[in-house]
Amino acid sequence: MTVILGQLFTGVSIGAVLLLIALGLALTFGQMNVINMAHGEFIMAGAYTTYVLQQTITDAGLSLLVALPIAFAVAGAMGVLLEWALIRRLYTRPLDTLLVTWGVSLMLQQLARDVFGAPNVQTKAPDILTESTSLGADLSIANSRLFILGLVVLAVAALTAALKFTPLGRRIRAVVQNRDLAAVSGIPTARVDRLTFFIGSGLAGVAGVALTLLGPIGPTMGTNIIIDAFLVVVVGGIGQLKGSVIVAFVLGMLQAMVEYLTTLSVAKVIVFIAIVAFLQWRPQGLFTLRTRSLA
Amino acid sequence: MSDAAGLCIRGLRVVFDGFVAVDGVDLDVAPGDIRFLIGPNGAGKTTLVDAVTGLVKASGSARFGEQELLGRDVHRIARLGVGRTFQTAALFEELTVLQNLDIAAGAGRSPWTMLRRRGAVPDDVAYALETIGLTERRDVLAGTLAHGQKQWLEIGMLLVQNARLLLLDEPVAGMSHEEREATGELLGRVAGDRTVVVIEHDMDFLRRFADTVTVLHAGKVLSEGTVAQVQADPKVQEVYLGHATDQDEPVSQGAEA
Amino acid sequence: MSALTNPRARAWLGFALGAVVLFAAAPALLTDFRLSLLAKYLCFAIVAVGIGLAWGRGGLLTLGQGVFFGLGGYAMAMHLKLADAGEGNMPDFMELYGQLDELPSWWAPFANPVFALAATVLLPMLVAFGLGSLVFRRRVRGAYFAILSQALAAAMVILLIGQQGTTGGTNGLTDIEGFFGYDLDDPVNQRMVYFIIAGVLLALLALTRQLMNSRYGELLVAVRDSENRVRFLGYNPANVKLVAYVVAAGMAGLAGALFVPAVGIISPALIGIVPSIEFVIGVAVGGRAALLGPVLGAVAVAWAKTALSERFPGTWTYLQGAMFVLVVAFLPGGLASLWGMVKRRREAAPPAPESTERVLVKEVAA
Numbered sequence: 001m002t003v004i005l006g007q008l009f010t011g012v013s014i015g016a017v018l019l020l021i022a023l024g025l026a027l028t029f030g031q032m033n034v035i036n037m038a039h040g041e042f043i044m045a046g047a048y049t050t051y052v053l054q055q056t057i058t059d060a061g062l063s064l065l066v067a068l069p070i071a072f073a074v075a076g077a078m079g080v081l082l083e084w085a086l087i088r089r090l091y092t093r094p095l096d097t098l099l100v101t102w103g104v105s106l107m108l109q110q111l112a113r114d115v116f117g118a119p120n121v122q123t124k125a126p127d128i129l130t131e132s133t134s135l136g137a138d139l140s141i142a143n144s145r146l147f148i149l150g151l152v153v154l155a156v157a158a159l160t161a162a163l164k165f166t167p168l169g170r171r172i173r174a175v176v177q178n179r180d181l182a183a184v185s186g187i188p189t190a191r192v193d194r195l196t197f198f199i200g201s202g203l204a205g206v207a208g209v210a211l212t213l214l215g216p217i218g219p220t221m222g223t224n225i226i227i228d229a230f231l232v233v234v235v236g237g238i239g240q241l242k243g244s245v246i247v248a249f250v251l252g253m254l255q256a257m258v259e260y261l262t263t264l265s266v267a268k269v270i271v272f273i274a275i276v277a278f279l280q281w282r283p284q285g286l287f288t289l290r291t292r293s294l295a
Numbered sequence: 296m297s298d299a300a301g302l303c304i305r306g307l308r309v310v311f312d313g314f315v316a317v318d319g320v321d322l323d324v325a326p327g328d329i330r331f332l333i334g335p336n337g338a339g340k341t342t343l344v345d346a347v348t349g350l351v352k353a354s355g356s357a358r359f360g361e362q363e364l365l366g367r368d369v370h371r372i373a374r375l376g377v378g379r380t381f382q383t384a385a386l387f388e389e390l391t392v393l394q395n396l397d398i399a400a401g402a403g404r405s406p407w408t409m410l411r412r413r414g415a416v417p418d419d420v421a422y423a424l425e426t427i428g429l430t431e432r433r434d435v436l437a438g439t440l441a442h443g444q445k446q447w448l449e450i451g452m453l454l455v456q457n458a459r460l461l462l463l464d465e466p467v468a469g470m471s472h473e474e475r476e477a478t479g480e481l482l483g484r485v486a487g488d489r490t491v492v493v494i495e496h497d498m499d500f501l502r503r504f505a506d507t508v509t510v511l512h513a514g515k516v517l518s519e520g521t522v523a524q525v526q527a528d529p530k531v532q533e534v535y536l537g538h539a540t541d542q543d544e545p546v547s548q549g550a551e552a
Numbered sequence: 553m554s555a556l557t558n559p560r561a562r563a564w565l566g567f568a569l570g571a572v573v574l575f576a577a578a579p580a581l582l583t584d585f586r587l588s589l590l591a592k593y594l595c596f597a598i599v600a601v602g603i604g605l606a607w608g609r610g611g612l613l614t615l616g617q618g619v620f621f622g623l624g625g626y627a628m629a630m631h632l633k634l635a636d637a638g639e640g641n642m643p644d645f646m647e648l649y650g651q652l653d654e655l656p657s658w659w660a661p662f663a664n665p666v667f668a669l670a671a672t673v674l675l676p677m678l679v680a681f682g683l684g685s686l687v688f689r690r691r692v693r694g695a696y697f698a699i700l701s702q703a704l705a706a707a708m709v710i711l712l713i714g715q716q717g718t719t720g721g722t723n724g725l726t727d728i729e730g731f732f733g734y735d736l737d738d739p740v741n742q743r744m745v746y747f748i749i750a751g752v753l754l755a756l757l758a759l760t761r762q763l764m765n766s767r768y769g770e771l772l773v774a775v776r777d778s779e780n781r782v783r784f785l786g787y788n789p790a791n792v793k794l795v796a797y798v799v800a801a802g803m804a805g806l807a808g809a810l811f812v813p814a815v816g817i818i819s820p821a822l823i824g825i826v827p828s829i830e831f832v833i834g835v836a837v838g839g840r841a842a843l844l845g846p847v848l849g850a851v852a853v854a855w856a857k858t859a860l861s862e863r864f865p866g867t868w869t870y871l872q873g874a875m876f877v878l879v880v881a882f883l884p885g886g887l888a889s890l891w892g893m894v895k896r897r898r899e900a901a902p903p904a905p906e907s908t909e910r911v912l913v914k915e916v917a918a
Contacts, residue, residue: 100877110869208717265713266714271704368783390774412766
């Protein structure tokens, strides 16, 4: 029983990280249909932001808190720059967007290598986050994982609220559902695109801050996690957040369970097969905006 | 296979996320008939064609001859001899006119034939080129054709595809007067022993070329009969012809998808 | 008709020219070292030919060709390792790690050269067939397919690294000494390997040319540009795409198999996400929809990488990224389209179908 509960918690915390990384993509890929391979490097930028801040603000807790908004702004600004310089020219060529942004991601990785050096760096976590909270007999969970879980709950809640209740959110949804109609209704679609991209990329920065609690920071840290995040959005379905939320946690649990029964490497393959099998059943993902144009 | 077959639709229903686009339509098109399907925007005309050709899911029944169409894949329905055109001409714009027709003619080809280069122009393709008047332009990229020619090429593709049920979605929309005339004549020649269903807003075109007419309104059949019968129907005048007879121009097609 | 305007005569001329360059000029002019580098580049070029067919003509952006390259490479390397070890012995790395008492059962059939050779091509084709038929039939396409193919590459690499005892892990299969009884350290035999690779490349180019010019090739372009329309004509686009994907996978597998004797190693670092996407760069730069574009692009990019990355590794990465960005964003037809533009200006003949990305954008009735 304890074993199952333990794996359940592992699954939830894998899912939380996955979701935090995928959340920004749920906006840029899910809402705008832009495949931004440099999203992983925005995560890296958030992580390095934390590292740089810790050079001046030595208190680990304070620097972590300060890093959150600053990383959001840094990664968001990079996103806006990318959108303005390249992506907006490619809205009608989604596959080419993928390749172009991959080129950008290569350059950003090299930039990180030139600025911070190729070896990984490490930040210091505040003491409270290096401890664990005991949850009964043999069960304990790392506080850093709890922090990430809290952060992701907060981010999902804020994003959902923003999309539902603010004028900006309504505009974003309007542009997603019918770009032309939104444009003729007087919504400045180009500005909405840029703002959506700012928020989506900013969320990558926040994810980067969170990842510093789990491991080292390096120029290629974004490359591998980004694929899992894309899978979350693909399986979750385009256009809605709830799909990504559910899928992130389900995949996290699946990963944890299979990994417990076999090994990490086998688990990755089984998760991949499970995803292909799932797409047999629902090729459009878990949830889709069912409109006539998708028929 | 040259025997004409009729289209028989019973209780056809299409729902998009709670919105009922087609609501229990019964429709019989006799073999060899040229049936026009009219109705205001949003009446469910295109959705009906989408359902019959397998593009959208529908409940009820749609039989062409002996074959039930609903529930089959799009390409299986096409192989049963059901062909359609689209409101905006859907051609392979980066291929030539000849290549477009050759592909349309080839769904039944063996792998061996597919893997070889096309030699001479196949007879049916040459005949179709002649019929649609594009023999001279056969090596031109389809994307560079004039609007009317694109629609004719689509009809030509139905011909070589050997479709016996033709579903044409607004074939003369946006055409000049001369092009409309030419299209009408082409339609007459093509129809032969085929069963034809045409969605059209152009009343002038309808009066000249329709055998029978079905009026759809809000997903249901409102009226059916010859052109004269339908025009005399007070219900039709109320919802549709009432404002369409005043103007001979096609009714706006903007929002219809 | 003069030989320069008749397409068939021109193709023969082109192949003759290619044969002269590859079989006479290159071996005469290049040192053994350079020639073995060229052999490696030509392996990448073989992968590129397949990507050109699947992506350029079929619109299938496959970001996981490394998987197939790796399957072919590992199949070949397993056989060569077993042959090096001699009958009844285990490959050196298994002895070294000492986790196994006997050869794993799935290694055993690769001792048979016929099985191993067939597997280098058939195994990748089988995997592509499995994934492709599941994915294409359910109309998973465009970016979704690209991401799935990339995820497959990621999963395969993690699997290989995780099974260190039987796959060599991160190191891969290294120190391959013999090639069907020939000593690979001998420059003469290295030359022979080069000639085999060059021959295979020319043969596959001929095959691909036939595919592109056949009715199937026209249909593939039609599927790329307007999948739904093809469906309404009575074809199942899934099968059309599947053929291109499986053929491309077979080519990548063969390339991987030839890479092993040419370079002497196969490892996860050669087949993961990054090398998989590097295959695509060469194709994009050369011209995705042209026959020769991918070949020249792949060789040029691989050559530039060797020439620059040793002396200025950082600069090369920037250059590679920038090249990718500029070509894909502003010259989607690649360098081959420049040639096309010049040609079209000279003669008003109908141009060959050029590719631009239209798969997701221009679906009829969508």
